[in-house]
């Protein structure tokens with residue numbers, strides 16, 4: 001999917017993000033955070049609860065914008081895109097796996113995986129979707145709704161959905177955070193197996209040290225900066 005090892009895929013610099021506090025003033029979450037990540041490598045971002053990890057993922061995904069700073073992904077500066085451009089860029093180039101799966105409840109496993117391709121008006125041959133479901137071990141569950149799947153199976157669907165568009169970058173926000181230890185390990189094995197096979201670039205936010213240790217690099221978010 002991603003062409004590996006051809007210079008930085010992500011350049012993030014001087015990221016600042018504040019949120020309004022209920023009474024007055026603002027909470028400073030990111031205070032000059034930055035990093036670069038080579039294509040084909042994996043980065044774990046750890047940090048205490050509330051340190052801003054999900055905020056960072058939201059900025060990298062173009063789901064939110066920094067107050068200051070820049071994010072360049074594969075040469076495209078996200079801060080230079082308007083809302084429509086950001087949505088298009090995200091849909092075409094970024095796969096996201098969330099802690100809470102975020103599957104559409106009225107769509108089957110297969111339909112959830114197919115959806116990103118349909119939204120992009122890309123061809124989605126049945127064989128390609130079959131192969132993807134097979135790779136995440138869910139060929140036999142293709143017609144199940146999320147409510148008819150276990151947590152681990154839901155996350156497998158979410159991983160297949162994230163990979164369907166062959167993204168440049170995979171972002172994962174606590175991908176095992178909603179799963180028991182054994183299921184979390186299975187999902188993490190699957191995730192790393194697929195990422196290694198495809199030599200993908202991944203940023204994973206996690207409290208799970210085992211998951212973090214499997215990444216090429218680890219950075220900790222503390223006091224608004226990455227160290």
Ligand SMILES: Nc1ncnc2c1ncn2[C@@H]1O[C@H](COP(=O)(O)OP(=O)(O)OP(=O)(O)O)[C@@H](O)[C@H]1O
Pocket residue numbers: 019020027029047048049050051052053054055056
């Ligand atoms: N939309 C928002 N409005 C106001 N404050 C917010 C908003 N989103 C996040 N925050 C605050 O910003 C801080 C960082 O939140 P964030 O979710 O990025 O942390 P996190 O490191 O991912 O935490 P956790 O590990 O518990 O998921 C928290 O104190 C949170 O309350």
